[in-house]
Amino acid sequence: MSETGRFGTPTVDPPDQLTERRRALPVSALVGxxxxxxxxxxxxxxxxxxxxxxxAALGWEGWGTSFWTAALLFVIGFxxxxxxxxxxxxxxxxxxxxxxxxxxxxxxxxLVLILFYIGVKGFSVxxxxxxxxxxxxxxxxxxxxxxxxxxxxxxxxxxxxxxIALPIGIFTAIYLVEYxxxxxxxxxxxxxxxxxxxxxxxxxxxxxxxxLLGFGLRPFGFxxxxxxxxxxxxxxxxxxxxxxxxxxxxxxxxxxxxGVPKWRTIIKVVLPTALSGLITSxxxxxxxxxxxxxxxxxxxxxxxRINYDPFQGDMATLPMMVWDQLGKRAGTTSSDLTEARxxxxxxxxxxxxxxxxxxxxxxxxLFQPKAR
Amino acid sequence: xxxxxxxxxxxxxxxxxxxxxxDRFEIAARGVPGAREIGELEPDAAATVAHPxxxxxxxPAEGGVSGSAVRLGDRIFKALAAGxxxxxxxxxxxxxxxxxxxxxxxxxxxxxxxxxxxxWTPQATPPYFGMAAVFFGTIISSIIAMxxxxxxxxxxxxxxxHYATRRASTVLxxxxxxxxxxxxxxxxMWGLYFLIPQTQGFQMWLSTYFxxxxxxxxxxxxxxEQYGKDLLIAGMILAIMIIPIVSAVTREVFLQVPRETMxxxxxxxxxxxxxxxxxxxxxxxxxxxxxxxxxxxxxxxxTIAVALVLNSGYLINWHLTEPGGDxxxxxxxxxxxxxxxxxxxxxxxxxxxLFLFVxxxxxxxxxxxxxxxxxxxxx
Numbered sequence: 001m002s003e004t005g006r007f008g009t010p011t012v013d014p015p016d017q018l019t020e021r022r023r024a025l026p027v028s029a030l031v032g033x034x035x036x037x038x039x040x041x042x043x044x045x046x047x048x049x050x051x052x053x054x055x056a057a058l059g060w061e062g063w064g065t066s067f068w069t070a071a072l073l074f075v076i077g078f079x080x081x082x083x084x085x086x087x088x089x090x091x092x093x094x095x096x097x098x099x100x101x102x103x104x105x106x107x108x109x110x111l112v113l114i115l116f117y118i119g120v121k122g123f124s125v126x127x128x129x130x131x132x133x134x135x136x137x138x139x140x141x142x143x144x145x146x147x148x149x150x151x152x153x154x155x156x157x158x159x160x161x162x163x164i165a166l167p168i169g170i171f172t173a174i175y176l177v178e179y180x181x182x183x184x185x186x187x188x189x190x191x192x193x194x195x196x197x198x199x200x201x202x203x204x205x206x207x208x209x210x211x212l213l214g215f216g217l218r219p220f221g222f223x224x225x226x227x228x229x230x231x232x233x234x235x236x237x238x239x240x241x242x243x244x245x246x247x248x249x250x251x252x253x254x255x256x257x258x259g260v261p262k263w264r265t266i267i268k269v270v271l272p273t274a275l276s277g278l279i280t281s282x283x284x285x286x287x288x289x290x291x292x293x294x295x296x297x298x299x300x301x302x303x304x305r306i307n308y309d310p311f312q313g314d315m316a317t318l319p320m321m322v323w324d325q326l327g328k329r330a331g332t333t334s335s336d337l338t339e340a341r342x343x344x345x346x347x348x349x350x351x352x353x354x355x356x357x358x359x360x361x362x363x364x365x366l367f368q369p370k371a372r
Numbered sequence: 373x374x375x376x377x378x379x380x381x382x383x384x385x386x387x388x389x390x391x392x393x394x395d396r397f398e399i400a401a402r403g404v405p406g407a408r409e410i411g412e413l414e415p416d417a418a419a420t421v422a423h424p425x426x427x428x429x430x431x432p433a434e435g436g437v438s439g440s441a442v443r444l445g446d447r448i449f450k451a452l453a454a455g456x457x458x459x460x461x462x463x464x465x466x467x468x469x470x471x472x473x474x475x476x477x478x479x480x481x482x483x484x485x486x487x488x489x490x491x492w493t494p495q496a497t498p499p500y501f502g503m504a505a506v507f508f509g510t511i512i513s514s515i516i517a518m519x520x521x522x523x524x525x526x527x528x529x530x531x532x533x534h535y536a537t538r539r540a541s542t543v544l545x546x547x548x549x550x551x552x553x554x555x556x557x558x559x560x561m562w563g564l565y566f567l568i569p570q571t572q573g574f575q576m577w578l579s580t581y582f583x584x585x586x587x588x589x590x591x592x593x594x595x596x597e598q599y600g601k602d603l604l605i606a607g608m609i610l611a612i613m614i615i616p617i618v619s620a621v622t623r624e625v626f627l628q629v630p631r632e633t634m635x636x637x638x639x640x641x642x643x644x645x646x647x648x649x650x651x652x653x654x655x656x657x658x659x660x661x662x663x664x665x666x667x668x669x670x671x672x673x674x675t676i677a678v679a680l681v682l683n684s685g686y687l688i689n690w691h692l693t694e695p696g697g698d699x700x701x702x703x704x705x706x707x708x709x710x711x712x713x714x715x716x717x718x719x720x721x722x723x724x725x726l727f728l729f730v731x732x733x734x735x736x737x738x739x740x741x742x743x744x745x746x747x748x749x750x751x
Contacts, residue, residue, distance in 0.1 A: 044746050064573065066572075074617075081479055089643055090643060092643070092645055092646075093644055093645040095643035095645075097535070099526045100530050100535055101531065101535070103524040103529040103531065104528050106527075107525070107528045107551070107615050107619070108547060108548070108551075109545075110551070111550065113562070113566065113612075114554060114562045115554075118562065118564060124406075162425065168456045168459060168460075171452055171453045171455075171457075172453070172456040172459075172460060175450075175454050175456060178453070179450055179453055179454065184454070184457070184458075185457070187461060188457035190740065191460055191461055194464065194733060194736050194740075195463070196736075197666070197669040197673075197732050197735070197736035198729070199672070199674070199701055199728055199732055200675065201701045201704050201725065201728070202725050202728055202732070203467070203703060205704065205721070206467040208722075209474040210466065210470050211471075213474060213718070214470075233460065234460075237460075261443050262450075263448075263449035263450070264445065279475060287553055290555070291554075291556065291558070292555070293555070293556065293675070294675035294676055295558045296706060297705050298708055319555065319676075322557055322561070323557070323676070326561070346555075348559065349557070350554060350555065350558055353554070354553065357549075357553045370584050
């Protein structure tokens with residue numbers, strides 16, 4: 001029967017069973033003619049073969065044209081073959097399957113390409129110097145320099161933003177799950193959704209008008225942290241809400257039945273039960289804002305120096321370092337150096353985000369039985 | 373002690389307890405008489421206690437259960453929780469108010485028409501600028517992203533929910549989610565250094581053979597190097613960026629399709645595609661629409677990736693393979709540096725932010741309404 005796993009994936013898949021049973025059955029008059037199971041592979045090999053022959057015959061440059069020709073040949077040829085043997089309905093089915101598989105490949109290929117490309121480009125500049133030095137005094141024509149200042153800035157801003165946003169996010173989630181009823185709760189739910197859609201640059205502009213224009217201040221780190229917190233709150237609320245909803249109602253009721261007050265029930269029963277989920281959701285929320293660039297352009301600026309003080313002066317961050325180095329690339333003869341540093345900083349940023357993401361998911365996997 | 377006033381135990385309203393009674397909740401829990409009046413039960417607390425004021429054997433307790441949301445700790449906790457929620461509303465209101473307030477100079481001092489002018493020189497005297505070209509760029513790049521991204525995302529969602537095996541679908545779903553975690557800056561760099569050079573040939577081919585459609589015609593370029601950095605590329609990058617979010621939401625909806633509906637289709641002898649077309653897609657339609665609109669909201673507000681791959685240019689140009697174009701978000705990021713200390717230029721950027729805010733607000737609200745309707749419908 002239809003059982004649903006934790007991620008909502010069906011544990012039993014009748015369609016597959018059906019296909020298998022169909023395969024096991026002897027071909028009878030009741031079952032129409034079917035293509036053999038190796039048909040897709042044969043069609044694929046044939047399509048690639050024809051494309052290669054065309055490439056050789058017509059002298060196509062590069063592999064792009066051949067690839068698309070092969071893909072197109074496969075789709076048309078295979079569908080036509082199926083149509084002639086199995087009829088219209090099965091041909092349609094095969095076409096749909098092909099397109100669905102293709103769309104998945106189309107989504108994964110860019111990811112692999114991006115990670116591979118940035119890995120190759122960025123790894124070449126990785127060195128001890130790169131991680132322990134700032135860019136202070138390093139011109140765009142010089143070798144050396146590093147991202148220490150930017151790494152410090154990113155870590156500080158993300159830490160401050162988390163300290164501001166996570167408690168607000170988790171408390172809001174607690175309100176929505178444990179207390180929320182009526183108009184106010186509905187308004188909060190709605191505005192959490194709306195806030196999720198606020199573009200990062202708009203959040204940045206808001207903090208700019210509010211803090212920098214309002215008080216006549218120069219860009220400083222904390223302003224950026226506030227903008228990041230604004231972006232982080234809705235993500236944190238949504239994810240924490242889901243985690244709190246997973247806590248079985250029986251646990252709460254058992255606690256109430258013992259006469260434990262609601263707030264102690266939440267602190268002693270609900271939160272510990274959902275703890276791993278909350279940590280996961282918080283890590284994902286942190287990962288979501290770590291790579292954010294747009295608000296930092298307006299609020300934090302960039303400096304080549306190490307600045308530990310988030311309340312005073314421009315601060316460097318990894319995204320802004322990439323932005324800065326990319327900006328300096330134009331027109332200089334030694335653009336390779338700045339470009340390489342930009343890729344190095346970008347790779348560091350991606351690694352940071354991926355570690356947070358994968359860590360969060362592993363943690364979720366690790367504690368999964370407990371969450372049930 | 374035990375100066376019990378007249379209490380209706382069933383209503384669980386008021387109780388009297390020992391003024392000295394140290395831990396009130398323990399006393400109350402045991403039904404020990406003599407609890408002092410603490411306050412009124414809140415409605416939801418009453419709901420959590422099935423029979424307030426009754427001992428386990430159904431006899432009205434003298435002191436009664438005092439409920440759970442009446443203590444000081446409870447009040448503070450609830451206030452904290454509700455306050456956090458309230459803070460969210462305050463932030464949203466503040467964003468709207470501050471953007472409108474600080475954008476006023478842009479509306480009053482602009483010598484062009486802020487809606488129809490295709491130019492961006494707010495720091496000049498007199499300031500002359502308008503949102504027409506920016507609006508065009510934002511909408512067109514987002515539409516391209518939707519046209520490419522949504523079908524692929526729906527395909528990905530179908531693949532993960534109905535084609536891949538269970539184990540594979542978990543892993544592959546996680547892989548797609550990783551795509552969502554890649555910072556937009558990295559998408560922009562990749563677009564600039566990889567996608568643009570790799571697709572210049574394709575764009576030239578498009579312009580040469582499909583140039584009879586004005587959208588694809590590049591009137592000036594003669595070599596592949598003159599292509600790229602146009603709205604088409606921006607749309608492609610945005611498409612890649614919205615695929616994870618759209619497919620994640622759609623996938624969730626597809627997984628909720630009632631088994632009975634699908635089984636009914638199977639039982640009638642449907643092929644897999646017929647089952648999907650007749651059972652899965654109709655059920656998921658609202659989900660697809662709202663997911664697409666969420667993706668649209670994302671695409672509209674994307675800043676850095678677009679700023680990196682577009683050649684700035686403030687003219688409406690329907691030839692999408694010709695370099696140029698700008699969006700609200702990229703304008704704010706790119707023009708902020710040169711806006712400097714000119715108050716009108718800053719106000720112009722804030723006005724652009726306000727426009728963007730309103731557009732994304734409308735799109736997101738519409739998406740939520742679609743989802744809410746669907747929920748009502750199925751419930």
